[in-house]
Amino acid sequence: MKISFCPSRLIIFLCVTLLVSPLPASANPHEYLLDNGLKLVIKEDHRSPVVIQQVWYKAGSMDEVNGTTGVAHALEHMMFKGTDSVPTGEFSRRIAAVGGKENAFTSSDYTAYYQQLHQRHLPMAMELESDRMHNLRLTQEEFAKEIQVVMEERRLRTDDQAHALLYEKLMATAFQAHPYRRPIIGWMNDLEHMQVSDAQDWYKRWYAPNNAVLVVVGDVDPESVLALAKKYYGRFSAGKIPSLSERKPQIEPPQIGIKRLVVKAPAKLPHLIMGYKVPVLKDPKNDWEPYALTILAEVLDGNAAARLNKALVRETRVAISADAGYSAIERGPGTFYIDGTPSEGRTADELEQSIRTEIDKIIQSGITQEELARVKAQVVASRTYQLDSTFAQAMQIGRLESIGLSHRDADIILERLQAVTAEQVRNVAEKYLIDDSLTVAVLDPQPLSETSSSRNSNIELKH
Missing domain, CATH: 3.30.830.10 (Metalloenzyme, LuxS/M16 peptidase-like)
Incomplete structure (x- = not known):
C-alpha cells in the first residue's frame, strides 16, 4: 500500500578498490563495497540471458519535511528528464531500442530505479543509470511541466479513488508524529507550491553512491559486473549523508486509545x-x-x-x-x-x-x-x-x-x-x-x- 510506481562532471576519476573482500567464489549472492560507499550485490541466475539492474536509494517520503511532502516522488519523475549527455526521453528510448524495460518507484522508505534487458546490454544500462546518479539536469522548465503530471497523478490515484483516499486519511490519523502519516505522493498544497529548488536540494542531499545499493541479478559473471560497477559508479565521490543508523530517530508516541x-x-x-x-x-x-x-x-x-x-x-x-x-x-x-x-x-x-x-x-x-x-x-x-x-x-x-x-x-x-x-x-x-x-x-x-x-x-x- 505504500509504494507509488512511476517510470522517469565530477571529472576526477577515482581508482576504486574494494574496502572489503568479496565473498568466496561459490557464494551467491556476491557482495562488494566500493571505496565511495556504494554497496553492490550480484546474484547469478543463468536460466535465461536476462539481467536486472536496480539502484536503490535509502531515502523515501519518511525523510521529507513538512512543506515539501512528495518531493522524493517528484524527483523520481525528474530523473527521466535527462543529463548533459543524455537528452530528455533518451534514457527510455535507448532501453526500449534493445528490447528492455525500465521504470522506477518511490515508497516511504526508499526510491528505486530499474532496467530489465538482455545481459549483453548491461554496460549501457550502467552507463545511463550512473550518469543520472550524479549529472541530472534539473531545469525550471521541465519541473514546471512535470509537477503538473504529479498533481494529476494524485488526483487520479488518490483524490478520485475512494479506497485510496480512505487509506491516506487513516494513516494521517493513526500516526501522530511519525512521517508515515504523510502520503508518499505528497499533500496537494505542497505540490502546488513546490519549486525546482526543492527537487535540486533533495537530489544533492540523498543521491550519492554511499546512500545507494546496486543490485544486479541474472545471467552475469560477478567479476565482470564488479569491473563495470567500478568503471561507471566508482568514479563518483561519496556524499555527506548520514547512514540509516545515524539518522535522528523518529519515534511514534504510544497510542492511548482507539x-x-x-x-x-x-x-x-x-x-x-x-x-x-x-x-x-x-x-x-x-x-x-x-x-x-x-x-x-x-x-x-x-x-x-x-x-x-x-x-x-x-x-x-x-x-x-x-x-x-x-x-x-x-x-x-x-x-x-x-x-x-x-x-x-x-x-x-x-x-x-x-x-x-x-x-x-x-x-x-x-x-x-x-x-x-x-x-x-x-x-x-x-x-x-x-x-x-x-x-x-x-x-x-x-x-x-x-x-x-x-x-x-x-x-x-x-x-x-x-x-x-x-x-x-x-x-x-x-x-x-x-x-x-x-x-x-x-x-x-x-x-x-x-x-x-x-x-x-x-x-x-x-x-
Whole structure:
C-alpha cells in the first residue's frame, strides 16, 4: 500500500578498490563495497540471458519535511528528464531500442530505479543509470511541466479513488508524529507550491553512491559486473549523508486509545479499514513477534479457506470482501491491516463487529495445527515461486538492504517463519490486536457522478 510506481562532471576519476573482500567464489549472492560507499550485490541466475539492474536509494517520503511532502516522488519523475549527455526521453528510448524495460518507484522508505534487458546490454544500462546518479539536469522548465503530471497523478490515484483516499486519511490519523502519516505522493498544497529548488536540494542531499545499493541479478559473471560497477559508479565521490543508523530517530508516541474517522467520498458501497500498530523486524535472528504476525495475517487472509473469507464472505455473507495484511519489512513502525467491504444492506459497523468476533476466536481458542501447517506450506511455496523470477529476487535483495537489514537475512526469515508456533500466533493477536493500538476508518459512500466514474475507469499513468 505504500509504494507509488512511476517510470522517469565530477571529472576526477577515482581508482576504486574494494574496502572489503568479496565473498568466496561459490557464494551467491556476491557482495562488494566500493571505496565511495556504494554497496553492490550480484546474484547469478543463468536460466535465461536476462539481467536486472536496480539502484536503490535509502531515502523515501519518511525523510521529507513538512512543506515539501512528495518531493522524493517528484524527483523520481525528474530523473527521466535527462543529463548533459543524455537528452530528455533518451534514457527510455535507448532501453526500449534493445528490447528492455525500465521504470522506477518511490515508497516511504526508499526510491528505486530499474532496467530489465538482455545481459549483453548491461554496460549501457550502467552507463545511463550512473550518469543520472550524479549529472541530472534539473531545469525550471521541465519541473514546471512535470509537477503538473504529479498533481494529476494524485488526483487520479488518490483524490478520485475512494479506497485510496480512505487509506491516506487513516494513516494521517493513526500516526501522530511519525512521517508515515504523510502520503508518499505528497499533500496537494505542497505540490502546488513546490519549486525546482526543492527537487535540486533533495537530489544533492540523498543521491550519492554511499546512500545507494546496486543490485544486479541474472545471467552475469560477478567479476565482470564488479569491473563495470567500478568503471561507471566508482568514479563518483561519496556524499555527506548520514547512514540509516545515524539518522535522528523518529519515534511514534504510544497510542492511548482507539481512533475513529469517517471519510465521505463518491463510491457504491461503504468500506472499512482497521489498522493496528505492531512491531516490525529489527533483529531477524532473535525477534519472533513479526514472524508470528506474518503467520496471523496469512491465517486470516492467506487463501480461499482463510478465516475472513470463509466466515465473513462465504458463511455469514456480511462482506463481499475481507482482507488482512502486514509487512514486517519497514524502516518505520508497523501496521497490521484488516479491511473489507460490507455486502449490500449490511453496514461497516456490522462488518467491524464480525471481524472482532474472528479476532476473539483466535485469542480465545488459538489456531489449529492444520491452519499453521497450511500457512507455512504457502510461505515455502511463495518463496520457491519467487526464486523463479529474477526481478523478484532483485526486489527482495534491494528491499532488505534499503531498510537496514541484509539480503542474507532472507534465509533466516524463512527459517524463523517455519518455526512459528500456534501459541505465538495467539499471543501476538492478544497483545497487539487491541483497541489501544487501533485506528478505524470508515468510508461513507456518496453518490457517484458519471464524469468521475468514467474518468477513473481510464486511468493509465506511466513515465
